Amino acid sequence: MNNSNHIVWDFDPVLVNIPEITFPVPISIWGLVIAAALIYFGWSKIKPPAQNGKPAPEPKGWKAAGLIIGAFIVGQLPFLFINSPTISSFGPLQPRxxxxxxxxxxxxxxxxxxxxxxxxxxxxxxxxxxxxxxxxxxxxxxxxxxxxxxxxxxxxxxxxxxxxxxxxxxxxxxxxxxxxxxxxxxxxxxxxxxxxxxxxxxxxxxxxxxxxxxxxxxxxxxxxxxxxxxxxxxxxxxxxxxxxxxxxxxxxxxxxxxxxxxxxxxxxxxxxxxxxxxxxxxxxxxxxxxxxxxxxxxxxxxxxxxxxxxxxxxxxxxxxxxxxxxxxxxxxxxxxxxxx
Structure with missing residues (x-):
C-alpha cells in the first residue's frame, strides 16, 4: 500500500487554547446561585408588556445589563461576611x-x-x-x-x-x-x-x-x-x-x-x-x-x-x-x- 499518494490528516482538534484566568477576588458560588435566581425573576419585571396581541419584546440592552450586573453584586454582598465555597480562577479551556x-x-x-x-x-x-x-x-x-x-x-x-x-x-x-x-x-x-x-x-x-x-x-x-x-x-x-x-x-x-x-x-x-x-x-x-x-x-x-x-x-x-x-x-x- 503506497502511503505517499494519500492525504495525511494531522490537524489539531483543539480550536483555541484559553489560559487560566485568575479573578481579582474570590467569587462565592452561592452568590452566583442567588444572582441567577434574581435574573430569572427580574427578567419578567424589566420586559415590556405585550401590546395588541403581539409577543412582548425583549427588554432594552441597558436594562438587561443593569439587571445582570446588579444581581451579581447583590448576590456576592452577603458572602463578604458569611463563609461560602468560592472560585478564584477559571480555566484553562480548550474549545474544540x-x-x-x-x-x-x-x-x-x-x-x-x-x-x-x-x-x-x-x-x-x-x-x-x-x-x-x-x-x-x-x-x-x-x-x-x-x-x-x-x-x-x-x-x-x-x-x-x-x-x-x-x-x-x-x-x-x-x-x-x-x-x-x-x-x-x-x-x-x-x-x-x-x-x-x-x-x-x-x-x-x-x-x-x-x-x-x-x-x-x-x-x-x-x-x-x-x-x-x-x-x-x-x-x-x-x-x-x-x-x-x-x-x-x-x-x-x-x-x-x-x-x-x-x-x-x-x-x-x-x-x-x-x-x-x-x-x-x-x-x-x-x-x-x-x-x-x-x-x-x-x-x-x-x-x-x-x-x-x-x-x-x-x-x-x-x-x-x-x-x-x-x-x-x-x-x-x-x-x-x-x-x-
Whole structure:
C-alpha cells in the first residue's frame, strides 16, 4: 500500500487554547446561585408588556445589563461576611472544533426549522420550545446509545462514568431514538400538532445538523474507516483509536461519507417540501428521511472499522443492525401512513 499518494490528516482538534484566568477576588458560588435566581425573576419585571396581541419584546440592552450586573453584586454582598465555597480562577479551556460543529448543527437546524414553522404560520416561541426538547433528547439519547449499544458491559461496571459526556462516546442511532421520543412528547403537549407534522419539520434540520457533526468527527479523527488503496484514503496521524503502526495506513474517511450523505438527504427532503408548496402530506418527509439516511448508513458501515468489540468478525456491525429497523419503519410510514 503506497502511503505517499494519500492525504495525511494531522490537524489539531483543539480550536483555541484559553489560559487560566485568575479573578481579582474570590467569587462565592452561592452568590452566583442567588444572582441567577434574581435574573430569572427580574427578567419578567424589566420586559415590556405585550401590546395588541403581539409577543412582548425583549427588554432594552441597558436594562438587561443593569439587571445582570446588579444581581451579581447583590448576590456576592452577603458572602463578604458569611463563609461560602468560592472560585478564584477559571480555566484553562480548550474549545474544540467538534464543539463548534456541534453548535453549528443546532444553529443550522434551528434556522431550517424556523423557515418551515413560518411557512406553516406557526410562532417562533413554539419552535424554541421544541428546540429545548431536541437538544436534551439528542445529548441523553446519543450518550445512552453509546453506553448500551457499543460498550454495555464496561459502563454497567462503571455506572458513574455514564453521565461523563465530555469524555467522548455518542451514538447517532441513540440520538435518533431520543429525538423521536422528544417529538412525541412535544406533540402531545402542543395543541393542534401531530407527531408526523412535527417530525416532518424536524428531520431536515437533523440532516443538516448531521453534516456538521460528522465533519466534527473528521476534526477529531474518529469514526474512521477500514484500510483502503483508493486515492482519497486518508492517513489519520492523530487518531486516539489506532496504534502507531495503524496510524500510517490510509483509511476510508467514513465520517465524510456520512456528511455527504446528510447533504444528499437534505436535498431530497427539500425537493419534496417545495414540490408540495411547503405543505407535504404528513409523514412524507419523516418517512423519506428514515429510508434514505439509514439505507445510506447501512451501506457506509461496510467501510467502517467495527466499533462494538463483541461484533468483531460478524457479518454486520452494530450500526447496520440498528439501521435496519429505521429503514423498515420509514417504508411502513411511506406505504401505510402518508396520504399521497
Amino acid at each position: 472544533w467538534y464543539g463548534l460543529m456541534f453548535a453549528m448543527a443546532f444553529m443550522s437546524g434551528y434556522f431550517v426549522g424556523l423557515k418551515m414553522y413560518r411557512d406553516a404560520g406557526r410562532s417562533q416561541e413554539e419552535l424554541d420550545r421544541l428546540l429545548i426538547y431536541v437538544i436534551v433528547a439528542t445529548v441523553i439519547g446519543a450518550r445512552l446509545g453509546h453506553v448500551f449499544f457499543y460498550n454495555p458491559e464496561y459502563f454497567l461496571r462503571n455506572i458513574h462514568l455514564i453521565p461523563q459526556v465530555w469524555t467522548g462516546g455518542l451514538a447517532s442511532h441513540g440520538a435518533a431514538i431520543g429525538i423521536i421520543i422528544a417529538m412525541y412528547l412535544y406533540a402531545r403537549r402542543t395543541a393542534k400538532t401531530s407527531f408526523m407534522w412535527v417530525a416532518d419539520r424536524v428531520v431536515p434540520g437533523v440532516a443538516i445538523g448531521g453534516m456538521f457533526i460528522r465533519f466534527g468527527n473528521f476534526f477529531n479523527s474518529e469514526i474512521i474507516g477500514n484500510p483502503t488503496d483508493l486515492p482519497w484514503g486518508i492517513i489519520f496521524k492523530n487518531s486516539a483509536y489506532l496504534t502507531e503502526a495503524e496510524k500510517m495506513v490510509p483509511r476510508h474517511p467514513s465520517m465524510l461519507y456520512e456528511s455527504m450523505l446528510c447533504v444528499i438527504v437534505l436535498a431530497i427532503l427539500w425537493v419534496i417540501y417545495k414540490k408540495y408548496k411547503t405543505s407535504p402530506p404528513e409523514g412524507a418527509l419523516f418517512g423519506t428521511f428514515l429510508v434514505t439516511l439509514f439505507t445510506g448508513r447501512f451501506l457506509i458501515e461496510f467501510t467502517k472499522a467495527t466499533q462494538a468489540d463483541f461484533l468483531v468478525g460478524a457479518a454486520f456491525d452494530m450500526g447496520q443492525l440498528l439501521s435496519v429497523p429505521f429503514v423498515l419503519i420509514g417504508i411502513w410510514i411511506l406505504w401505510k401512513k402518508v396520504k399521497w
